[in-house]
Amino acid sequence: MLSFPDVAAGRIGGGRPIRRYTVLLAAVLAAALAWTGPVNTLLWDALNRALPSAPDARVVVVGIDDATLRDYGRIGSWPRELYRQALDTLEQAGAAAIGIDVLLGDPARNDAGLAAVFSRPNVVLATAPGESSVLRPDWRSPTGVSALNLSRDGIVRWFQTAYPVPDAPDGLAPSFARQLAVAAGRSVPLDLTPRILRYSAPDPQRLPVIPFRDVVNGTIRYGDVQNRVVVLGLSASGVSGPTVRDVSGQVLSGVQLQARAVSSLLSPPFASLPRWTITLVGVLAAVAAVLAGGLWGFWIALLALALSVPYWLLNTLLPGVTLSLCAVLGTGLVMLERWWTLRNTGVRDPLTGFGNRLAFTRAVEGRWQGRQSRPLGLLLVDLSGFRKVNATYGHAAGDELLRELAGRIMAHKRRGDLIFRWGPDEFAVLLYNTSPPELADLTRRVQLSLDAMTYRDLPLRASVGGASTGPEIHTPTDLIEAASRSRYRIKYQREQWRE
Template identity: 70%
Template sequence: MPRSAERSLALITAPVAALLAALLALLMPANPRLGDALNRALPSETDRRVVLVGIDDASLRDYGRVGTWPRELYGQALGTLEQAGATAVGIDVLLTDPSQNDERLKDAFSRANVVLATAPGESTLLASPEWRSPTGVSALNVSGDGIVRTFQTAYPDAAGTLQPSFARQLAVAAGRHVDLSDQPRVLRYAAPDRDRLPVIPFRDVVNGNVRYGDIQGKIVLIGLTASGTGVGGVRDVTGQTVPGTELQLRAVSSLLSAPFTTLPTWLIALLSAVIAVTAVLARGLWGFALAMAALLAAAPLWLGNILLPGVTLSLAAIIGTALVAAERWWNLRTLALRDPLTGFGNRVAFTRALEQRWATRQTRPLGLLLVDLSGFRKVNEVYGPHAGDELLRDLSGRIMQQKRRGDLIFRWGPDEFAVLLDQASAHETADVARRVQESLDRISYRDLPLRASVGAARTGEDIQTPVDLVEAASRSRYRVKYQREQRG
């Protein structure tokens, strides 16, 4: 039975939609802009186990530029923090140049819970080889637009060996198990919290002027927070320039939280293909509803620590909807040439096809079958138009089974069909007409008698115009009809 034009096109557009959506997923497996929006709209709280000790403007006024002050200040600060019961301490200041009295810091900088920062791209490199504290690369991932969205738990050095990151080492020193990996992790944005402990000035820690209750059991990070010392041009997802130490604090806090799950690329491609095909099959405006649902689903999944590429899935739904629109355009464009019931060309399409092939009739002879069904009107009168439609679909299906490759079928009239045979010899024309006639001799509808008549004609010396061919086929059909009526 012939399919409707819309269903037939869906058999093409559905796999095309799946292919395009899968390719889109391979090109856009992640949506950083959507991640930025969700990170801003659904900020995380900075883990209260992490405290920032800032080398602020007041500390610089007291001690001078960081690279020139006595390093014993770090030892004094570590002493205060140890007495206060800090769980782990990270010094996010590069101590790579040797200085006087570095040996005095041997005990302080050899503790397992003290983490020292090293420069990106370098292996372990400190001012004193006698320092035994764990080290970590003080680095974050800066995107091309200058925004820090992700960080890693390890970064390769000049030799390509993975070196643990500063944030990872600080989390490990606090008792957290974190694997070494160069895969980017989402840097959780933390909105300002008035109830949270503010940044503790470094000079207050050096002087012991702190409340031990604010330090006890906490992870402490020491780094530059003074104005003008932030990473130049490096911004967080809000677009604000933020000191690198504060971003490291967020990285440590992110490691203390449940990690985000990134969907594998193959799963994103599969979801995209399914959504695109669903949009094609659902038709109408359902594709836009699917696109909106994909975007909205990203928010609750973000809260569940799952990164859903909602923009990619939404665009996949739009692809399906666009192909549905293309189907509609094509159907409207060809509506004047197609019979909506059978999907065959109508009489106008038959005329055009015959005229187009007429010029080559000498080398590619044309054959024409005209099929007439007697009793069709009676079926409509007794059983209604739906029964008539069912009968016509049965009739057209039988004709389809007998046609050759390259032949065209048209609905000629309400109960008439035309078959245009391409490159048909006299024998082939007669053979196709016979097979069509035999297949239609068995057609019936309930208790009503039906009779089909098939007339055939072929181009030759006596056929000068397309009209001559049609008239010859019509005369043949009437002869067949008359002969069958005479036989009763």
């Protein structure tokens, strides 16, 4: 059903400014989207690949590679003395911190002779997720959970400085990477907030992994590990295990990814904008797209994406995708507003905001079937003297007069009634669920209200006729003709009375 006076006429003489409500709706929807918006994973993956950080020279990987396994056998069967020899070599070379990303939790193989080696403050031992942080009472080196955040697609994008462990203090156990960064002198808080794992392109001028057997044999250059953080772990390609990839799609060993996590903690951390800031910017983007109109929202969306690049270089995570969606949302509402306007242009009178004859036809057709239980009434109003006002004072004066007439009719409108501009100086009121006595009373009140109308020195006369559905009314045309006869009869009687 069309009811323009109800939804479109906020004031007589013009339609309700729909743009105001479009802006309000854009602000509300954008706030909800920005507040609950998804993590911009794909955007940050792309920025991580396109703007990689330089390989961190402060972090060195010592890998238990295929050659090491051929020399010493399966990693669980070789003597623990090899770890002592490797740690002594790294200590002599001046390593700042050493992390052993090999699980040593088998109590049957805890060698008491290694207590002195595994009690050094700059040595960090790895524990499995959920495993107790105390590997052996006489091993006093700090421990950390060897874990990274693996996505469903097998890509490691995030890591944390702590992971939940029920028996740990405060329910949090520090991560292996965090403990190494602390041993290297960096202050890193414990929390469950996911942090981006920085991607670094391989450096062709630098050996990416130092073989473990070379460290055990002491055949390494001390300058490669001096004052550096050393991460020691399994890097052999022939060892079965889950496929783990970085954001570039490259398959990497866990120790290499742990080294990247340590590098990420040693580098300036990424800052996340407060949620209220993101929400405010998202609202501004959506509102700006609505106010600008057209396709400007797409340019605002592109700008939000482009701004993600300098923010990334400044170590700040700008959720450009979320902000872009807010701008596109604003543009979508502009398109919806235009569709609504075009849809209603052919059935709305621009001067009064009421429906025109086409809108009246649709309204009558929509309500006609229910006339038996809810009788329909129709008032027809015309104004004599309108053309003279136009000829004497101009069309602006005529428009002013019509707005006043529409306002007086609007004052008597009941809930469910619909008002239409029937002709240049005529109006129709479709009455909902109206009995004959109610029709007569409403006709009388509208007529009295319009009798008081004047315009400057020109006489005006309004005529109001009404009719309602009944046994003699079979079609909408019959209803219109009955109301017209009533109006002309009243008009004739008033003219006779004036004579």
